Amino acid sequence: SYELTQPPSVSVSPGQAASITCSGGKLEDKYVCWYQQKPGQSPVVVIYQDRKRPSGIPERFSGSNSGNTATLTISGTQALDEADYYCQTWDGTTYVFGTGTKVTVL
Amino acid sequence: QLQLQESGPGLVKASETLSLTCTVSGGAITTGTYYWGWIRQPPGEGLEWIGSIYYGGITYYSPSLKSRVAMSVDTSKNQFSLKLRSVTAADTAVYYCARDVNYDEFFFDHWGQGTLVTVSS
Numbered sequence: 001s002y003e004l005t006q007p008p009s010v011s012v013s014p015g016q017a018a019s020i021t022c023s024g025g026k027l028e029d030k031y032v033c034w035y036q037q038k039p040g041q042s043p044v045v046v047i048y049q050d051r052k053r054p055s056g057i058p059e060r061f062s063g064s065n066s067g068n069t070a071t072l073t074i075s076g077t078q079a080l081d082e083a084d085y086y087c088q089t090w091d092g093t094t095y096v097f098g099t100g101t102k103v104t105v106l
Numbered sequence: 107q108l109q110l111q112e113s114g115p116g117l118v119k120a121s122e123t124l125s126l127t128c129t130v131s132g133g134a135i136t137t138g139t140y141y142w143g144w145i146r147q148p149p150g151e152g153l154e155w156i157g158s159i160y161y162g163g164i165t166y167y168s169p170s171l172k173s174r175v176a177m178s179v180d181t182s183k184n185q186f187s188l189k190l191r192s193v194t195a196a197d198t199a200v201y202y203c204a205r206d207v208n209y210d211e212f213f214f215d216h217w218g219q220g221t222l223v224t225v226s227s
């Protein structure tokens with residue numbers, strides 16, 4: 001079965017950029033989206049189709065996908081960006097979620 | 107504004123069937139090319155897709171749960187439902203329903219608030 005691997009945690013200082021990776025075989029051949037989940041809340045999509053932002057999502061969220069790795073970048077990270085982030089893709093028959101990354105804003 | 111709301115028992119006994127319903131408001135479940143999905147999250151763990159259904163009845167399920175899962179749609183009530191048979195403690199999780207943007211984009215754009223289901227022994 002297809003798997004997506006993320007680092008368990010990423011730490012970032014306020015105002016700096018945070019990058020979260022998502023690795024999977026030939027991932028560039030698939031669309032990747034990213035969800036933000038704050039404690040006790042439902043996930044919210046922040047990037048879809050590799051790099052598109054839904055309306056209402058700040059411009060500081062951006063995405064890319066190349067080779068075996070997709071990346072979510074948060075530019076100018078703010079305290080309110082502290083959350084768990086999950087990547088997700090469709091492998092043709094199944095939705096697959098990444099292992100999740102906890103972003104801490106120190 | 108599209109809203110989804112999960113409902114169902116919060117406690118299910120081991121070996122029995124978990125049954126949940128998702129009520130959709132602010133839009134018809136029959137609109138467009140959307141599917142409707144279920145995702146779960148065990149306490150302190152990550153997200154796991156369970157399956158998705160089209161209002162016409164087409165379903166696709168996670169291979170790991172396929173033998174125990176059944177999903178259905180009631181268009182007259184604007185609802186879709188999940189049944190998971192023979193549950194164990196490993197099925198304890200927050201269960202979310204969500205709109206599945208399956209056509210060409212493949213993501214979940216609207217989510218319910220989630221409902222915790224605990225399996226007791």
